[in-house]
Amino acid sequence: xxxxxxxxxxxxxxxxxxxxxxxxxxxxxxxxxxxxxxxxxxxxxxxxxxxxxxxx
Amino acid sequence: xxxxxxxxxxxxxxxxxxxxxxxxxxxxxxxxxxxxxxxxxxxxxxxxxxxxxxxxxxxxxxxxxxxxxxxxxxxxxxxxxxxxxxxxxxxxxxxxxxxxxxxxxxxxxxxxxxxxxxxxxxxxxxxxxxxxxxxxxxxxxxxxxxxxxxxxxxxxxxxxxxxxxxxxxxxxxxxxxxxxxxxxxxxxxxxxxxxxxxxxxxxxxxxxxxxxxxxxxxxxxxxxxxxxxxxxxxxxxxxxxxxxxxxxxxxxxxxxxxxxxxxxxxxxxxxxxxxxxxxxxxxxxxxxxxxxxxxxxxxxxxxxxxxxxxxxxxxxxxxxxxxxxxxxxxxxxxxxxxxxxxxxxxxxxxxxxxxxxxxxxxxxxxxxxxxxxxxxxxxxxxxxxxxxxxxxxxxxxxxxxxxxxxxxxxxxxxxxxxxxxxxxxxxxxxxxxxxxxxxxxxxxxxxxxxxxxxxxxxxxxxxxxxxxxxxxxxxxxxxxxxxxxxxxxxxxxxxxxxxxxxxxxxxxxxxxxxxxxxxxxxxxxxxxxxxxxxxxxxxxxxxxxxxxxxxxxxxxxxxxxxxxxxxxxxxxxxxxxxxxxxxxxxxxxxxxxxxxxxxxxxxxxxxxxxxxxxxxxxxxxxxxxxxxxxxxxxxxxxxxxxxxxxxxxxxxxxxxxxxxxxxxxxxxxxxxxxxxxxxxxxxxxxxxxxxxxxxxxxxxxxxxxxxxxxxxxxxxxxxxxxxxxxxxxxxxxxxxxxxx
Numbered sequence: 001x002x003x004x005x006x007x008x009x010x011x012x013x014x015x016x017x018x019x020x021x022x023x024x025x026x027x028x029x030x031x032x033x034x035x036x037x038x039x040x041x042x043x044x045x046x047x048x049x050x051x052x053x054x055x056x
Numbered sequence: 057x058x059x060x061x062x063x064x065x066x067x068x069x070x071x072x073x074x075x076x077x078x079x080x081x082x083x084x085x086x087x088x089x090x091x092x093x094x095x096x097x098x099x100x101x102x103x104x105x106x107x108x109x110x111x112x113x114x115x116x117x118x119x120x121x122x123x124x125x126x127x128x129x130x131x132x133x134x135x136x137x138x139x140x141x142x143x144x145x146x147x148x149x150x151x152x153x154x155x156x157x158x159x160x161x162x163x164x165x166x167x168x169x170x171x172x173x174x175x176x177x178x179x180x181x182x183x184x185x186x187x188x189x190x191x192x193x194x195x196x197x198x199x200x201x202x203x204x205x206x207x208x209x210x211x212x213x214x215x216x217x218x219x220x221x222x223x224x225x226x227x228x229x230x231x232x233x234x235x236x237x238x239x240x241x242x243x244x245x246x247x248x249x250x251x252x253x254x255x256x257x258x259x260x261x262x263x264x265x266x267x268x269x270x271x272x273x274x275x276x277x278x279x280x281x282x283x284x285x286x287x288x289x290x291x292x293x294x295x296x297x298x299x300x301x302x303x304x305x306x307x308x309x310x311x312x313x314x315x316x317x318x319x320x321x322x323x324x325x326x327x328x329x330x331x332x333x334x335x336x337x338x339x340x341x342x343x344x345x346x347x348x349x350x351x352x353x354x355x356x357x358x359x360x361x362x363x364x365x366x367x368x369x370x371x372x373x374x375x376x377x378x379x380x381x382x383x384x385x386x387x388x389x390x391x392x393x394x395x396x397x398x399x400x401x402x403x404x405x406x407x408x409x410x411x412x413x414x415x416x417x418x419x420x421x422x423x424x425x426x427x428x429x430x431x432x433x434x435x436x437x438x439x440x441x442x443x444x445x446x447x448x449x450x451x452x453x454x455x456x457x458x459x460x461x462x463x464x465x466x467x468x469x470x471x472x473x474x475x476x477x478x479x480x481x482x483x484x485x486x487x488x489x490x491x492x493x494x495x496x497x498x499x500x501x502x503x504x505x506x507x508x509x510x511x512x513x514x515x516x517x518x519x520x521x522x523x524x525x526x527x528x529x530x531x532x533x534x535x536x537x538x539x540x541x542x543x544x545x546x547x548x549x550x551x552x553x554x555x556x557x558x559x560x561x562x563x564x565x566x567x568x569x570x571x572x573x574x575x576x577x578x579x580x581x582x583x584x585x586x587x588x589x590x591x592x593x594x595x596x597x598x599x600x601x602x603x604x605x606x607x608x609x610x611x612x613x614x615x616x617x618x619x620x621x622x623x624x625x626x627x628x629x630x631x632x633x634x635x636x637x638x639x640x641x642x643x644x645x646x647x648x649x650x651x652x653x654x655x656x657x658x659x660x661x662x663x664x665x666x667x668x669x670x671x672x673x674x675x676x677x678x679x680x681x682x683x684x685x686x687x688x689x690x691x692x693x694x695x696x697x698x699x700x701x702x703x704x705x706x707x708x709x710x711x712x713x714x715x716x717x718x719x720x721x722x723x724x725x726x727x728x729x730x731x732x733x734x735x736x737x738x739x740x741x742x743x744x745x746x747x748x749x750x751x752x753x754x755x756x757x758x759x760x761x762x763x764x765x766x767x768x769x770x771x772x773x774x775x776x777x778x779x780x781x782x783x784x785x786x787x788x789x790x791x792x793x794x795x796x
Contacts, residue, residue: 004209008194008216011190011193012190012216012220015186015189015190016186018186019182019183019186022182022186023179023182026175026178026179026182031175031178032128032130033128033129033130033131034130035129035130036109036127036128036129036130038106039105039106039109039110039129040106040109042106043106043109043110
């Protein structure tokens with residue numbers, strides 16, 4: 001049973017790590033625009049088309 | 057200039073929202089400077105999908121000097137920062153040219169409290185979830201080790217659980233404790249009182265049990281309780297913030313600017329709220345008036361369709377009074393403000409909206425009614441359990457444990473999730489159908505309606521006239537269109553869209569109230585009223601018309617009608633089949649309204665109704681006890697929309713009306729039966745959920761008061777009831793086969 005002395009803190013530590021990641025993501029605004037984030041991943045940034053009809 | 061923009065490229069590429077009407081206005085008054093960097097926040101209307109996002113951001117980023125341009129698709133705000141001489145109006149113009157509506161968003165008018173609350177709830181939920189998962193880890197080993205685990209190990213496990221639970225309860229539970237304390241101090245009881253009581257008592261008895269080395273500790277239950285409840289709270293806060301954001305579009309609308317002519321004769325862009333009565337205002341072509349004013353110089357035509365519902369423009373000459381919300385279609389006008397922005401018509405309508413909102417909040421939600429039945433029941437049961445066990449066994453500890461387990465097991469997890477989950481699922485289903493729901497309880501109200509009031513212009517009809525095909529030769533149409541392209545008059549626009557892309561005649565002159573004139577291939581051509589082409593007695597016509605004259609040839613009449621939407625007749629028939637009654641309530645001319653009412657077979661109609669008439673009619677219907685659904689799009693409908701039992705606005709509606717309505721739909725009137733289906737399904741699911749929660753308590757309470765609840769049973773029962781309620785809500789995610 002002595003192994004519990006290590007395992008319980010390890011388990012809690014891992015959970016705390018997850019919690020910290022969650023708090024970081026909330027505070028860095030990653031939940032502010034869920035719809036936009038879902039669409040942004042589909043956007044091709046590398047071949048951005050030249051804006052048509054606008055710069056004339 | 058780029059007049060021949062193909063209409064297909066306008067607005068949302070997925071067709072989720074129609075192109076928003078473009079109106080210009082000087083927004084440079086809203087730019088904030090910090091060093092070299094200029095910043096502005098814009099409210100973009102009509103952006104609904106990833107295509108819109110990339111279209112808008114790419115176009116704006118291509119402008120010279122742009123540092124960042126980021127559009128938030130969830131709330132339609134766009135933050136732009138740039139260096140150099142680029143003007144804010146150029147940015148707005150770029151977005152407008154893509155077919156989206158854009159206005160400056162005054163960040164000072166936004167209160168970020170709601171967003172903060174939502175974020176705090178999310179964090180609290182995360183913390184409670186973390187704590188619940190870790191405590192459950194320890195609890196499972198305690199439950200699994202019954203009979204084998206030594207008392208020391210068990211107590212250690214409980215102590216660690218307690219150490220995790222203490223900060224979690226304090227941090228995540230404070231939302232409930234505060235609210236419960238406030239309610240108690242004011243002599244009320246709300247849902248948070250039994251919640252707080254259950255959590256605190258469970259925690260306190262668990263600490264006591266741990267200290268004396270007892271067998272049962274309820275740390276897992278009290279944290280899991282908080283976790284489930286916070287999920288419900290978070291979903292609810294999120295829906296409410298969306299509704300709040302929509303209501304604040306009104307503030308964004310009022311954050312407009314106007315061009316004021318200073319004493320020195322210099323024209324300067326100022327915020328609408330800085331204008332006071334007596335200021336001289338310049339109203340440029342295409343600009344919307346932000347304050348009520350009297351025209352002092354210039355003649356032009358103005359579009360008052362959003363103010364009065366009148367579909368054709370009228371002439372504005374010196375001395376004419378213009379209401380805020382009117383759009384100048386022709387030459388620039390100068391005028392004198394007769395009221396500040398806060399006393400203008402727009403603000404009157406905003407006041408009407410507020411009054412309507414207050415009445416609406418008098419509606420008692422199903423959830424609130426359930427809670428008011430529930431709270432006394434739980435408290436009485438727990439108190440009775442405590443007293444009887446105390447009296448019967450004479451053991452305070454047992455009595456307290458049983459009272460606490462009763463409180464925990466009856467605690468309204470399922471009740472707290474019952475309504476929010478259904479609302480989230482239903483609004484997701486409606487969003488896919490192109491309907492943007494603004495508040496959760498709107499679903500309940502929409503489900504209960506029995507009478508529909510329609511506005512005419514823009515709701516049942518397309519809102520803009522279309523050319524009637526009378527077999528005119530294409531070359532003639534083309535010539536007329538070359539004149540018409542120079543004008544913003546709705547009939548000219550209709551002519552242009554019928555003629556398709558093409559050139560524009562040189563040196564077109566516009567004579568307000570009469571028409572247009574220019575030379576095409578050396579021949580003087582005129583397009584305008586009958587008077588303008590020297591016809592004294594025009595033939596009677598049942599719709600608006602204009603005349604085109606080429607040189608000395610006989611003028612040709614071009615007829616227009618404001619066509620009903622394609623799906624109007626079908627939708628109305630479908631709604632009648634549901635047993636709903638309807639009427640048309642319009643601000644347009646009697647003639648136009650009666651023609652449409654006949655076409656659509658609606659017996660009950662009213663024409664030439666002022667905004668006040670509409671409000672009065674809605675109040676009369678309310679007094680009759682009817683549950684009215686109002687569907688309208690204009691500024692003149694806003695008051696009525698907010699007063700109705702439930703209200704809808706089409707996607708092309710005026711901002712204020714969208715703000716006033718419970719839901720905004722795009723994709724035609726065909727969405728209305730689906731909205732009613734979804735809301736009725738939602739109400740059914742909600743009632744079922746409350747039924748399930750009640751049934752659960754019916755089973756759980758006897759088990760608890762007889763003292764058979766262990767922490768294991770409490771944990772299973774709580775999770776199971778929450779899961780059942782959530783699964784039941786998910787059933788309505790897709791339109792069902794039943795169409796009752």
